[in-house]
Amino acid sequence: MSEFITLSLFASTLHLSVPVILPMLGGLLCERSGVVNIGLEGMMLSGAFGAVVFSYLTGNPWLGLGGAVLSGLISGGMLAIMSVLLRGDQVISSTAINLIGAGLTAALVPIIWGIDGTTPSVPKIPTLPLPLLPQLPVIGPLLGELSMIDVLAFALVFIVWWVLMRTDVGLRLRACGESAAAADAAGIAVTRVRIAAVILSGVLAALGGAYLSIVTLDLFQASMTQGRGFLALAAMVFGKWRVGPAFLVCLGFGLADAVALRAQIFTDELPHDLLFALPYLLALVALATFVGRASGPADVGKPFRRA
């Protein structure tokens, strides 16, 4: 057992969580502003793809991150136009984002690289170790397993929480999600706030995709996100649309995955299919029992039109 529970198990947990945490933050911002966004998966895929394209074309992985941000602006912008400006059905517009994200990226790979499915290796973000922190007692070695990028990702969790819960901007955003009409009466530009939130969710989800494609790996593969965007949504609901709890749920999913993957190395006896399904089963049971009714922002999903 001692050889199983190691620092690298926790490192794996963190690395598996980040690509769920980032889209979760995006989805949370979006829904707290009153717009349903089930398009995180497609946004992640296009972000992962944009990152690889820019890293490939420029040879600079940091510009790859820029590419992810750009693709996030585009996919978020598209959703904002469809669901906020044109007041389309939010579920259907974000489903469109999913379909476009999956289809377009898969179709562009052979056009750009001339091969199907998986791109060749592109320059990836170097794993910069943290300065000083690894020398700390107790938690030092664990921090040593993290790179700058991981720390930035975790910093985003705090930033999103702080902006959402502790600033005027956050209060306005939440007001739009709870009662768009009241927010409007109070002089908040509901449409503008929602557009900003939706675009931001695109950027965060795209960064989550880029984490997979040019931080963890160095390639894009069609449908490589494997449902992490939907997992992020589940974490958001399970965390009742609050940053802290949803963040912990993401970590829980990451830990469950890391354990399910790595436990197999040490024993043949475990039913790995069950292990893979366990976190989702637990989430279902928890939601159905002690967590109680998952209640989102009151005005989520309702397009806003000024009376």
Add this chain to the structure above:
Amino acid sequence: MTTAFSAFLATGGRIHRAALFSLATVATSAFMPLAAQAGDAPIWTMITDQNGLGDHGFNDLAKLGLDKSVEAFGGRAQVIQSTDQSQFVPNLLQAVAGGSTMVVGVGSLLNDALTEVASSRPDAHFTLIDAVSTDDDGTPLLNVASVTFREQEAAFLAGIVAAMTSKTGHIGFVGGMETPPVVRFLAGYKAGVATIDPKIKVSHAFVGSFRDPAKAKVLAEGMFDSDVDVIMDVAGGGGRGIYDAIIAEGADHWVIAADTCKGHLAPNNFLTSAVKDVAGAVFYENKAVHEGTFEGGPQSLGLAEGAVGLCADNIDTLPAEILAKVDAAKNKITSGEVTPPDTYEALDAFVPAQL
């Protein structure tokens, strides 16, 4: 375009991602000169599983077989990609409705869908790779050539190479999902290792998907943490994560691939590959249809047929004593003296023989 449209009708008019994809596929192939006279020229169609093209595995190999068929018998090749299981039946129906001369279903995951479509269209010809298509009573369908490979024989040889290369005495195996072909690879591999040295530990693990390179990488890293120095990748397209991990690990860590040679993915760490000639099998069945000698039913291909083996690209770089053992094993397998196990049960009952 007509093909895509009829598929659209065949799926009951549901707008489907498959239809979008195949629209793109058919649109591309429509640029080919023969497309206009589709009535006469043969259409060689393949349906991929979720791995899709670019898997450096059986999908790419089957495509190679199609291309060879076009070269030899004319007509055109058509690839319909599936991104999830719900697309199998509509894709197969589309292929049949489009007048395909032969429909190749690639991968055991397509078995149920292909069986369903093939039993309702007894006049169409099918090749199923990696599984045997049977009706409800277990009788093989006669319009389906069900080609299975004895992967365990190639994996057995790979296991010998792995066991003789490992210095730490701990060897790994990463599978995508626990499908029958992956289990055949695993059982043969473990038996090959045990034949060289039963004391060597083999850890096997599954990613849970054939398309998740990030998880495959985490799994490989976990194996390296516990001193694994030779790792076999049967994780489909997601296996790319393993090469990423092994390059970071550096010298004295080896990867063994499956289906095709994948040396270019990690040139300094590539040991060998347990390959299977899917291209040859696809070509063979297409040829049979072309010459009117097509016979359906199960066909098992292995070392004796020259359909599986180790990657030829870098076989010369393996040490002579390893090659000697590999050759000895090859002879014993072809002569029937050694039967590599193809299931967990057979693996438990396997008694290593002296090579």
